[in-house]
Amino acid sequence: MLTPADQAFLDRLRAEGVEVGEAEPRYLEEPRGRWPGRAAGVARPHSTEEVARVLRAAAAERVAVVPYGGGTGLVGGQVKGEGPLPLVLSLERMTALRAIDPQSLVVEAGATLQSVQEAAQTVGRLFPLTIAAQGTAQIGGCLSTNAGGVHVLRYGNARALCLGIEAVLADGTVWNGLTRLRKDNTGYDLRDLLIGAEGTLGVITAAALRLFEPPAVTGLAFFALPSPAAAVALLGLAQGRFAGCVSAFELISRQGLSFLREVGPEVHMPFAEDPDWMVLIELGLPAGMDAEAAFVELFEAAEDLVLDAVIAQSGAQAAQMWELRESLPLANRRIGAISSHDISVPVAAIPDFVAEAGAMLAAMGDFRINCFGHVGDGNLHYNVFPAPGRNRSEYDAQKDAVKTAVHDLVVRGYNGSVSAEHGIGRLKVGDLERYADPAKLMMMRSIKTALDPLGILNPGAVLRG
Amino acid sequence: MLTPADQAFLDRLRAEGVEVGEAEPRYLEEPRGRWPGRAAGVARPHSTEEVARVLRAAAAERVAVVPYGGGTGLVGGQVKGEGPLPLVLSLERMTALRAIDPQSLVVEAGATLQSVQEAAQTVGRLFPLTIAAQGTAQIGGCLSTNAGGVHVLRYGNARALCLGIEAVLADGTVWNGLTRLRKDNTGYDLRDLLIGAEGTLGVITAAALRLFEPPAVTGLAFFALPSPAAAVALLGLAQGRFAGCVSAFELISRQGLSFLREVGPEVHMPFAEDPDWMVLIELGLPAGMDAEAAFVELFEAAEDLVLDAVIAQSGAQAAQMWELRESLPLANRRIGAISSHDISVPVAAIPDFVAEAGAMLAAMGDFRINCFGHVGDGNLHYNVFPAPGRNRSEYDAQKDAVKTAVHDLVVRGYNGSVSAEHGIGRLKVGDLERYADPAKLMMMRSIKTALDPLGILNPGAVLRG
Structure with a gap:
């Protein structure tokens, strides 16, 4: 059993030379504002040896420790709201x-x-x-x-x-x-x-x-496409021509562009008319190549797959293009998602998944879907929003059903992942239990017990505490 | 405690439908012929479910199981010579x-x-x-x-x-x-x-x-160099020009070429006069590039770093070049190493390591050194041989000292690894104990105990049984 961290524990750490402060709100909030965290205080060690002191003390007194980085995680791994009061362990002083x-x-x-x-x-x-x-x-x-x-x-x-x-x-x-x-x-x-x-x-x-050598020649372009299938086919063409030199390949939907037009932030739109789909392609090429010529050749090789293309002519234009891509999450937050899904499926399955998930949700209710992200590695942010003029609170009763339907389809229909890049944290502990192979969960629990027998390290994250 | 596998155990497996055969010599030998293995028999399951049956039976009767693949490992991970008689578990029937x-x-x-x-x-x-x-x-x-x-x-x-x-x-x-x-x-x-x-x-x-898209354009060349320092500098130049498109970068020494001339196999020598060092460079480039032109530009950019170069003009020439590289281990075996070291150091440290190790060994005795391998990833095969006309048995008394001196220098002088690619097997269990961080060994043992509490899986490999 864990013991709540208390003033005596914090004083013990201070006596051992560890900087310990109040658990200010910034350590107890997470970006989506879903859970408030709780903590007795925040240790800010200045060295590895001080981290060791903190953990030795925590082990001796069976106090839970929540490691804290920049606090930007999206699954609540950094905030503990329940159970015995923990100590937050912030690494912010160790930046050398x-x-x-x-x-x-x-x-x-x-x-x-x-x-x-x-x-x-x-x-x-x-x-x-x-x-x-x-x-x-x-x-x-x-x-x-x-x-x-x-x-x-x-x-x-x-x-x-x-x-x-x-x-x-x-x-x-x-x-x-x-x-x-x-x-x-x-x-x-x-x-x-x-x-x-x-x-x-x-x-x-x-x-x-x-560290890597930066590519000698870089280029960035938007290609307008009719469908996710065209995006996957274009990725194949690009990989075939530029194997290993395609640095990024990001999918954006008409819905994403509409959200930007509706709630901002205001960004430069590359095409006069929004295409159904588009991809942002970054190439990093060997010396002697010309990025614009490479994009033109790709465009020509793609024939009917591609409707239009815009190639960045300057660093400023490239920055504008990335700005559009990077503004999508903010627009999403302003619209307010009913349910967000950080999923991955095999790249070849993306077109079928997008079609099947769209049809499934259309049968469930009146939604808008913003599906965008890292087509190149199979990781889509598949986010479900209210219909125009409606508020997400109207969908509260459907929220869990939407999430479960999407995740079931991802895992059972496409052997995909319900957390491609954000992790499990506290948000997806139940999803992990629902979808993970039982042998995997058994191994994970065995390893957790072997390496943290008292269960003091971030209890409740990844595995139920 | 483990129980020796016996006929009753083999019969139990057969009764459960598992193919079990004699432990023929091929399952009990390893390529360097250092250890004879022992086994009661060989299970050759045809499916994952049959593998599960074998392990359930082995767990029930506490019988050691030695998993067996192609048998090509160089550190004895596949042969168990001591302790209670094990079962060999060959995956050869599962090839679908x-x-x-x-x-x-x-x-x-x-x-x-x-x-x-x-x-x-x-x-x-x-x-x-x-x-x-x-x-x-x-x-x-x-x-x-x-x-x-x-x-x-x-x-x-x-x-x-x-x-x-x-x-x-x-x-x-x-x-x-x-x-x-x-x-x-x-x-x-x-x-x-x-x-x-x-x-x-x-x-x-x-x-x-x-799976990867094969590069659209490939090329292969030998560059003759004065030193390992020139090889590392050339690698940097190549990475700078062709970031991500350098597929292989292999170091070969004059000593390696001499061994090929001395004992074969006979291969095509690229330069009229053997250089002190050379590298085999493979490029895999985007469509539209010319591999020969790329090599010429690299040669020109390299200036004094490079003494000479030969670019493959055909697939046949490329095959000859790879053949030279791949014949080095066979020539080494024919000469007969006193001590072989599969080591890695940070790439930037290679020149200093080669110089310091060479000087150290020269002070210890009369050796020939064939240092070759994967400069691009810091992995060298640093092998020590008898002087001309001498037999390796004359060095038996020095063998351990040579190994220890090289490994100590790698780990303590250069933060390197004593097993870059071959693994620990049974050959390097002592090295792992000598050089590994104690916390790492403690974690490894905890995990081994957590996942294999009876210790039936390949006992004695990696960790002492």
Whole structure:
């Protein structure tokens, strides 16, 4: 059984030299405002050794610890609203760049993703993880949630970009796994186990991250398309011509453009008339190639698949194009979703899934659907909204049915995932139980018990506490 | 405590419909001939359900099970010579290609790597894992050992090429984790935990593997170089120009060429005079590029780094070039190594490591060193041989000291790995204990106990039994 954190516990931490503050509201809120968190206080260690002290004390007194990064997670992994009062463990004081060379850097968990991108740029390199929240999201959180984003197609998710980690385990033991090697087959892959474990198996305190040579030539374009099937076919053509050099391939629907026109933010629309579908394609090509010519050749090769195209002629135009893509979530929030789904299916199945899900929801009620996202890696944000003029509160009775219908279709109809990139947190614990293979859940529980026998690490996240 | 497998146990398996045969010599030998294995018999299940039956019976009777793939592993993970007599579990009957689409295929564990490469080709795709033993090595073994090879630089190791696995756990439970998704953040990464676990946490019975579009344009060339430092600098130039399109970058030393001249096999030598060092560079470029022109531009950009270059003018020439590279291990075996080291260090550290290791060994005795391999991902095969005219048996007294000196330098001097791609098996259990972070070993043991509490899965491999 866990013990609530109390003033005596906080004082013990202070006596051990750990900075401990009030649990200010910013540590207890999450971006979608669904749950209020509770905590006795916030520890802000300045070093790995201080994190170890916090966890040793928490283990000794059986106090729950909620690791906290930038707080941008969308599934409530960072806020605990129920059960014995926890301690929040914020990594914000640990932001040091410990080392950097052309192939890798080592950074502490509290550094923001953007600061890591900038550090890479100082040595002429690229750290390709790109998510909307990168100015606030911290590397520790990006790794703990295995963050995805728009460049997974080319570079992989956070897990694929990480060479090694340093972590503090549930009993306060420090694991130095900060290898900077591409190839290392010395024992079990504990790095990938802690990455994506959302702070339930250990607290990541630092990471060695891969750096890449930025492509010599880059280009960006919108292609207007008649259908998701055309998008998948165009992706195949692009991969065939530019294998490995397609950096991003993002789907946008007419509904998404309508939302932007309806509630903003105001962005530059690329086509005079909104197409039914469009894709934003980023190419990163070898020296000697011409990005515009490459897009023109792709357009010609695509023949009837493509209705129109706009190629960015400047950095400013490219920024406008990304701005449109990145404004979609804000427009969605302004409209107000009935149910949002961060799903993935095999890429080839996207057209059938979009058609079948649309027909299924049309039979259930009067909805608008904004389906957008990372076609290149099969990850769609499939979000369901009220019909024009109606309020989402009118749909309260249908909300759970919509979510369950979409998730059932994703998993049972298409062998897909109900959390492609956001993780389980506290929001999807029930979904995991509903859809996961029983053997997987059994293994997960065994590993949780083996590595955190007292259950103090982020209890209630991923697995029921 | 484990119980030796006996005839009664084999008869029980037969009664349950499992094919069980004699433990023929081929199941008890390993390529380097260091250890003889022992086994009561060999089970050859035809289905995942039959694998489950074998493990349920083994768990019930506490019999050790040694999973067996193609038998090509170089660290003895597939042969158990000590302790209670085990059952060998060969996946050779499970070779079905269960599904294939343009993005992925699902194949059973006993299929050879080459058959998977060929299946990918039938749909115009590439499965890029490439190792010398691919005609014999099975996919289950490639995953269980997280195989590497010459294309890791571009495509990653076996783990990075696998989307999902099906496995049978120590108690006979079947885990269906055959997702075909690029992005799936639903819970702990058990796939990557079982991959590389060398059959000690579960038996992989099938895998969903990523397929790639083959590059539109490919080219191959040898560049002659004065030093490892020039190789690393040239790699940087190549990555800068062709980011992401350098498919292989393999180092070869004058010593390696001398061995080929001395003991064969006879291969075509690219340069009239053997250079001190050379690299084999494979480019896979977008449509519209010219591989020869790309190599010429790289040669010109490299200026003094490069002494000479030969660009393959035909598929036949390219095959000759790969043949030279792939003949190096055979020449090494004919010379007879005193000590072989499958090591990795950060790429930038390669020149210093090669210089320091060479000086260290020169001070220890009269050796020849053949250092070759995957410069692009930091993985060198650093092998130490007798001086000309001497036999390796003359060095028996120095063998352990050489190994320890090289490994100590790799780990303590360069934060490198003593098993970059071959794994731990039984050969390197002591190395893992010597060099691994204690917290890592503690976690590994906890996980082993959690997932295989009776210790029946490949006991003695990776962790001491």
